[in-house]
Amino acid sequence: MKEMTIHPFERATASLHGLALGDAFGSQFFVPANGHALSGRLLPPDPWQWTDDTEMACSVYRVLADHGVVDQDALAAGFAARHDFDRGYGPATNRMLRLIREGGDWRALSSELFDGKGSWGNGAAMRVAPLGAWLAEDLAEVARQAALSARVTHTHPEAVAGAVAVAVAAATAVREPGLSPGRFLDRVGEHVPASMVREGIAEARGLLTVRDPVLAAQVLGNGRRVSAHDTVPFTLWVTARERHDFEAAMWTTAAAGGDVDTTCAIVGGIVAASGAAGRLPPEWMSRREPLPDWAGVPPYDP
Template sequence: MSAMDEDRARRAMVSLRGLALGDGFGQRCLEAPGEVGPGGQWRLPEGRWRFTDDTEMACSVYAVLRGRGHVDQDALAAGFAARFDPGRGYGPATAGVLASVRAGGDWRELAGGLFGGAGSFGNGAAMRVAPLGAWFSDDVEEAARQAALSAAVTHTHPEGVAGAVAVAVGAAVAARREALGAPAFLDEVLAHVPAGEVSEGVRAARALLVVSDPVAVGRELGCGQRISAQDTVPFTLWCAAKHLDGFPAAVWETARAGGDADTTCAIVGGVVATRVPGGRLPQEWVSHGEPLPQWVV
């Protein structure tokens, strides 16, 4: 691996760890919502925070990048299928695709045939892609292109792809670690996201930066209740923009809105982790998180 790819791998691993912590934290908050308190009364959920399909799939994205330096769609599909664990909470459409790929099916036909040939616009491609954005933070256009390739393995609908592009670009911009205001952060995301509902949602999120209450913003934009890219990605990018340099606050505020909290917190965690000095995520959080699989570390 070249020195450049070693640097990329380090950035992506920090993002992956942040994604996994957000994922497990959000899932634990769904299981024990009473433990999520307001800003001045935060108390971390007790016990081990078990990660979900968000992290399992993100690990495969990272592994392909580390092994090949780019998205090889066949390798990514094979990795997703080989590591598919139904106990991690996969959505039924993706679970069906991966089970069929594992049995020898062609991922192109399976993903493209979902929902009458329209493809999936679920939030699954967006939830796993932040480490890819961190990997390509030195080339945001390439981050967008590679994100689209990674999405199409399971999500071929334009909005599903756009959701992945938006999150990857957000992670790439964040990982540059430049001083950046929230409006400028979302403006750069918008410059790379194809026109459509996800793009319009991110534009609405930018207008809502004047609002401080994530619950209110979640009601306006959606916070994953429909499990779609359209009602997940704009809210997560609002949360990341509002707390770009504060990992705990970003993930807590994301969880406060409810909805698909494991996925929204995974996305936000994967984006803002790249800004943590030295990649040192809060030890109190790390002590609760489920370790990443041995095959990826």
Template sequence: MTFTLYPDTRRTLALDSLAGLSVGDALGAQYFVPGNSAHDLLDARLPAAPWPWTDDTEEACCLVACLGDESDFDRDRFATLLASTFDPYRGYGPGAVVMLRQIREGVPWPVAAAAAFDGQGSAGNGAAMRAAPLGAWHADSLARAAGQGARAAEVTHAHPEGIAGGVAVAVAAAVATAARLDGDRPDLLGAALAHTPPGRVHDGLARARSLSGVERAAYELGNGTRSMASDTVPFALWVAARYLDDYPAAVAACVSAGGDVDTTAAIAGGVVAAYTGVDGIPPAWLSAREALPDV
């Protein structure tokens, strides 16, 4: 990558990714509503608007609000914003609710994150679900995307697998954005694999490279049912790599696979929109998504 990005360009790229993330999240969440069927989406029948977004989008908006010209991602500001903004009724898991309430009440974020899950730290998919816009911001350096992805993940995820999920998605979005600017078709899974530390997320990405077919990929990799980074990120990035130039097909693949649909669609949607730009998202889908929060 030989290009230089200026702040206004970085922000535009991050906002494109955020649009893809939030639409994927909001549409995916509709398939937890009784009466909405994945077969309807495959037949181009959409749920009734508006589509409310979930915690995936709320956290991603907080992350984008903290992107700036600083040398490193401002974790203190991010933690404060997450804690002051979060709405537990947006689908936050109980562990996240406890942690963010602790931070809101004055517990330092490193202490709250380390104490989660009996001192193991969170290995969940929460850091990954919000990471794509950060990767788009750092499209001129995959190493930088990986490093800053880890910093952003550590605010809420002290477990190595939770951090690895955030790193993998940030790198995937960075390489997708760089390919958009360079006009190339990237090896998205290979790039994410190269920058993701050893562990279960890394192993899942390695397996993903040899898979074909949504049903098989979801079976082998997981579809987010356990809400862990390891059973969410490899599949979501497999979808993004397979449907990188087709945003509707990427979201439809996540919906058809079931599981934690709002989060897999948020991750895949954020990465794919980093490649296609906001023009790749159907206008009707954008208008159906609930307006983004004013963070």
């Protein structure tokens, strides 16, 4: 493991910038006219606007900056206060955040979703990479804090497992940038609770020799069903293979289609957490919409 000389705040800032860039880049491929860009790797026209993935990740970042760990009440309040309906939230989340603003108890609202089963969506995973970068010194603590962050909106065990996997992946990218793809996935899997997400990560390891992301996504999912287990294993397959090249990671992720803004956000947040290896391309950054002032995020500094 390399010695971590970069401050947790700086690591989380880099991860958040990468997450937001991935989100904004991926969101462009919901527009059918931009589909041709994938074959020729033509950058979509700017500006690239980010979605709910980034808005919620900024709230996670803000809570970490203010408290050092996950304060669930503060996180729920932040999600609700900064909720912008036009950023692409799902209907269940829109309703829950509105009710929290009106005085509802986030614990009850989150646990009551989907007939009391809780949401197993990918929303907890899409926003959590900066947390892994922040707490990278201790993988067990990363897993614990990621679970706390997830349960504010997603209480289903699969959603929690997805958040844990992404956070641990970001922390591992910081701690051990030289790991082989297989060992990278092994390290993540060691900290993910028994779940379909963990089974998917094991499947991803077996597919590392596959070069075509479309074929990998046929097995692992691409987020089209918006569930954690349909999203996270594929993003970790990409990250394991491409985490030293941000642009390659983004194009590989987008090529599989599906929930492209979310899959690119997850991959971007993990890759950027690794520091120099995950440097963000300046031309891409110039196209991305600025982050919100309330988040207090310093400008990206490669």
